[in-house]
Amino acid sequence: MLNAVEHARVLARVLASPVIKGPIIRRPNAVNLAERFDADAAGVDEMKRLRAKYGDGPVQVRLTPGRRVALLLNPDDVHRVLNETPEPFSPASLEKRGALNHFQPAGALVSSPSARRERRPFNERALESGKTIHSHAETMTQAIREEVEALRGHLDFTGTLDWEAFSTMS
Structure with missing residues (x-):
């Protein structure tokens, strides 16, 4: 101690x-x-x-x-x-539950181990974690390219890349 x-x-x-x-x-x-x-x-x-x-x-x-x-x-x-998460080491700490509960009250990250076991398969299917490339990768990549181009436009116009511009983009 x-x-x-x-x-x-x-x-x-x-x-x-x-x-x-x-x-x-x-x-x-x-x-x-x-x-x-x-x-x-x-x-x-x-x-x-x-x-x-x-x-x-x-x-x-x-x-x-x-x-x-x-x-x-x-x-x-x-x-x-x-x-060894979620058992015996739970990621659902008091701080994480407090921070995430209002965003995602039924999310796997802030769930008890038993609820996490039920919720995790849905996350795995949605994320397609078993696949090398997500089935929506092309659509997501296009959206990312558009956002990055807008950010580059901001950079070209202002000459700076600041947190406000980045956080607005993301």
Whole structure:
């Protein structure tokens, strides 16, 4: 378990940046500020420091009284968690449910493991994940080309490619 100073460092250097920048919908001013202060590099440095001190980890971080998360320090642990999702590692964290429930309340990502088992086959069929090329690829590619051309037109006209123009396009 991390001591109080280490908890503060992890919260400030590792977890604050993605939260402030916007985990689902990016906040352009916050992204610019984080880039100016190289917040992501600070997070990487903190993770390296923790791994040097604690080894492969994981280490527990206390978010609130009674609520802890594991901070994975080893790439093998990250792969294990991703490969063993949704059970025993659920992707439906409190934060993810809070962020996505109003967009997709019945979505597989924020579902319980049993509901996810029921919903996942529909997603697999819609995404056609077993196919190399989606059956609607041609239509999607054309729509993407049109949007990119509009963005290039903006770039040619203004001489800049900014977040507002990009987020409007996407």
